[in-house]
Amino acid sequence: MTEKDLLYDTILARSFSKNEQKRLGYGAFIASLLFVFTLCTVFKPYLSPLPIVELQIPMNAGLRMLRITETQKQQASGSSDNATSGDSENLVLPNDQINITSNATTPQSITSSKDHELSAGNDTSLPKNMFNSTTNSTIAEEHVTTEGNKLEKTMKPICKKLARTEICEINGEVRVHGKSATIQAAITFAFSGNSTWHIKPFARKGDVAAMERVREWTVKLEQNAENANLSRCVRNHSVPAILFSLGGYSMNNFHDFTDIVIPLYTTARRFNGEVQFLVTNKNQPWINKFKGILKYLSNYELIYIDEEDETHCFSSVTVGLTRHREYYKELTIDPSDSEYSMSDFRKFLRDSYSLRNAAVRPLTTRRNQRRRPRMLILSRGRSRAFTNAGAIARAAKQIGFKVVVAEANADVAGFAQTVNSCDVMLGVHGAGLTNMVFLPENAVVVQILPIGGFEWLAKTDFEEPSKGMNLRYLEYKIAAEESTLLRRYGRDHEIVRDPSAVGKRGWEMFQSVYLVQQNVSVDINRFKPVLVKAFELVQMQSM
Numbered sequence: 001m002t003e004k005d006l007l008y009d010t011i012l013a014r015s016f017s018k019n020e021q022k023r024l025g026y027g028a029f030i031a032s033l034l035f036v037f038t039l040c041t042v043f044k045p046y047l048s049p050l051p052i053v054e055l056q057i058p059m060n061a062g063l064r065m066l067r068i069t070e071t072q073k074q075q076a077s078g079s080s081d082n083a084t085s086g087d088s089e090n091l092v093l094p095n096d097q098i099n100i101t102s103n104a105t106t107p108q109s110i111t112s113s114k115d116h117e118l119s120a121g122n123d124t125s126l127p128k129n130m131f132n133s134t135t136n137s138t139i140a141e142e143h144v145t146t147e148g149n150k151l152e153k154t155m156k157p158i159c160k161k162l163a164r165t166e167i168c169e170i171n172g173e174v175r176v177h178g179k180s181a182t183i184q185a186a187i188t189f190a191f192s193g194n195s196t197w198h199i200k201p202f203a204r205k206g207d208v209a210a211m212e213r214v215r216e217w218t219v220k221l222e223q224n225a226e227n228a229n230l231s232r233c234v235r236n237h238s239v240p241a242i243l244f245s246l247g248g249y250s251m252n253n254f255h256d257f258t259d260i261v262i263p264l265y266t267t268a269r270r271f272n273g274e275v276q277f278l279v280t281n282k283n284q285p286w287i288n289k290f291k292g293i294l295k296y297l298s299n300y301e302l303i304y305i306d307e308e309d310e311t312h313c314f315s316s317v318t319v320g321l322t323r324h325r326e327y328y329k330e331l332t333i334d335p336s337d338s339e340y341s342m343s344d345f346r347k348f349l350r351d352s353y354s355l356r357n358a359a360v361r362p363l364t365t366r367r368n369q370r371r372r373p374r375m376l377i378l379s380r381g382r383s384r385a386f387t388n389a390g391a392i393a394r395a396a397k398q399i400g401f402k403v404v405v406a407e408a409n410a411d412v413a414g415f416a417q418t419v420n421s422c423d424v425m426l427g428v429h430g431a432g433l434t435n436m437v438f439l440p441e442n443a444v445v446v447q448i449l450p451i452g453g454f455e456w457l458a459k460t461d462f463e464e465p466s467k468g469m470n471l472r473y474l475e476y477k478i479a480a481e482e483s484t485l486l487r488r489y490g491r492d493h494e495i496v497r498d499p500s501a502v503g504k505r506g507w508e509m510f511q512s513v514y515l516v517q518q519n520v521s522v523d524i525n526r527f528k529p530v531l532v533k534a535f536e537l538v539q540m541q542s543m
């Protein structure tokens, strides 16, 4: 098992401990699971079983057979009592902490209501109005200006809630005390709203399991600095700070990018390196994994702020990271929402990792020599593995590709080079496909879908993002014969016969998608047209 796998098994075990279930009651527990599942791709990393749940939940007889065989050792060793918040209501509805009594009425006042809207709309399993448009969830700075005779009052948000993140942008004398997770700001401007704000600085709001692993900070605005009991500045910094968490699902490649790297880029890039990173939820492996990116975004050694007992002072602090508004979108930047685009981000990655190819290279070199297009086959070690990667590679070679088979690992810089040198990347649905961010433009991504209802996730996590990166996308859904599930359960088993029907039943869908271990044995004859198509696309793109 890789380190990555271990991490997630442990998390899973913790999230759904026995106590947890007792507290929630099974109904609420299942409901919240389903909720989380439909909302996001939380359970992707969870390839290990939910043994307790499996025993307790009344399932139909067929599915009861879906006994999952992976080991339960993390369950035994890592269970904890207080991993999940206690009641199901909290799992669903974010509390509005702040009541503003605001007089401001100008159009640009406070956050635009869009910030609170849930924009992807058709999933009926979502509670309606989960993110109601409320000016009550903002602290805002009041600006009074006089234009001619007109007195105009505008509000600039200091703290705001967006669909997937919360963010505070505080200017003034800002004091950050790590041990108590407190940020005090002495301000001189008028503001409306409660002067205290609680915030978890991680851009996956609404995902309970992720947010549980994020430390909560308290922001306090102090209007009368002289009277306030402000802590003494021990370390004065001359540059602004950004405080963010490395909790959540970090160390899963997909989540690293969609929840941290991209939001960090859109938040920090404008400082051009002149920004101090304050990291809460220490995570040295993550820092090691992404040191190339961090170095590019900040010229200063990052500070693990949780351990700091000395007060750090700044003239400006951003708590939390920005993230686009659309709840369901992953691995993307909404240019209407950010000064940066996905192609800026990909250029930034190429700069950070010294990647040579912005776009697919021509297949004919200057000296009129032809090169073979390169195909990367992503292998996976434990689940959703290819049982016949060799045969796929041979077929691809016959068609004319040069083939590289590799498994993504924590050496981002090295793997980025490999990916960037390729024209086609092929893999079974999983976090490894996130490496598409390093592909040159016009390269081809081939996503292979196992059986069991991966369609929605496949589309949200990789198909749509690939289009936003100017990549070509091909998909191949395996037939039952190509899944190890057929051998295991037999043709008549429900999960083999009609996985999509299974998928419609909620909880079972959750199980069948991420918990049922299956490997993929691609039928080369059936698959060949996809390889040919990929070859043609590369020929076309590189002309």
Ligand SMILES: *[C@@H]1O[C@H](CO)[C@@H](O)[C@H](O)[C@H]1NC(C)=O
Pocket (backbone or CB within 6 Å): 079, 080, 081, 082
């Ligand atoms: C429960 O939480 C408390 C404080 O948040 C912590 O000290 C304790 O270690 C946790 N218990 C377990 C079993 O993780």
Ligand SMILES: *[C@@H]1O[C@H](CO)[C@@H](O)[C@H](O)[C@H]1NC(C)=O
Pocket (backbone or CB within 6 Å): 096, 097, 098, 099
């Ligand atoms: C916000 O207002 C509602 C009703 O207007 C009230 O019930 C609630 O306690 C208030 N919350 C806070 C934090 O003041």
Ligand SMILES: *[C@@H]1O[C@H](CO)[C@@H](O)[C@H](O)[C@H]1NC(C)=O
Pocket (backbone or CB within 6 Å): 101, 102, 103, 192
């Ligand atoms: C709103 O305006 C009224 C009158 O202009 C003023 O008395 C009141 O204090 C204001 N409230 C806030 C919260 O600014």
Ligand SMILES: *[C@@H]1O[C@H](CO)[C@@H](O)[C@H](O)[C@H]1NC(C)=O
Pocket (backbone or CB within 6 Å): 119, 120, 121, 122
């Ligand atoms: C919602 O459903 C309608 C009709 O069923 C469709 O036209 C629309 O594109 C869907 N919207 C989204 C965001 O899926």
Ligand SMILES: *[C@@H]1O[C@H](CO)[C@@H](O)[C@H](O)[C@H]1NC(C)=O
Pocket (backbone or CB within 6 Å): 093, 128, 129, 130, 131, 132
């Ligand atoms: C959002 O507003 C609707 C009515 O406008 C209300 O029924 C619903 O309870 C609200 N939800 C939250 C989370 O406040």
Ligand SMILES: *[C@@H]1O[C@H](CO)[C@@H](O)[C@H](O)[C@H]1NC(C)=O
Pocket (backbone or CB within 6 Å): 099, 100, 101, 133, 134, 135, 136
């Ligand atoms: C905001 O809070 C005030 C009072 O605290 C309340 O009267 C008002 O209805 C709230 N607005 C919304 C949109 O919830």
Ligand SMILES: *[C@@H]1O[C@H](CO)[C@@H](O)[C@H](O)[C@H]1NC(C)=O
Pocket (backbone or CB within 6 Å): 097, 099, 194, 195, 196
């Ligand atoms: C501000 O919020 C805190 C809790 O977050 C609450 O105890 C306090 O009463 C609120 N103050 C005002 C003025 O609403």
Ligand SMILES: *[C@@H]1O[C@H](CO)[C@@H](O)[C@H](O)[C@H]1NC(C)=O
Pocket (backbone or CB within 6 Å): 229, 231
């Ligand atoms: C000021 O804060 C310190 C600790 O932060 C505390 O020991 C002290 O009692 C406080 N003083 C007042 C007047 O609140």
Ligand SMILES: *[C@@H]1O[C@H](CO)[C@@H](O)[C@H](O)[C@H]1NC(C)=O
Pocket (backbone or CB within 6 Å): 233, 234, 235, 236, 313
């Ligand atoms: C930091 O700055 C404040 C005010 O600007 C000053 O009072 C304090 O002595 C400074 N602290 C250090 C350690 O330089």
Ligand SMILES: *[C@@H]1O[C@H](CO)[C@@H](O)[C@H](O)[C@H]1NC(C)=O
Pocket (backbone or CB within 6 Å): 381, 382, 383, 384, 385, 484, 517, 518, 519
């Ligand atoms: C899938 O393949 C991996 C690696 O060969 C193996 O360890 C695992 O047991 C296989 N799982 C299933 C369900 O066949």
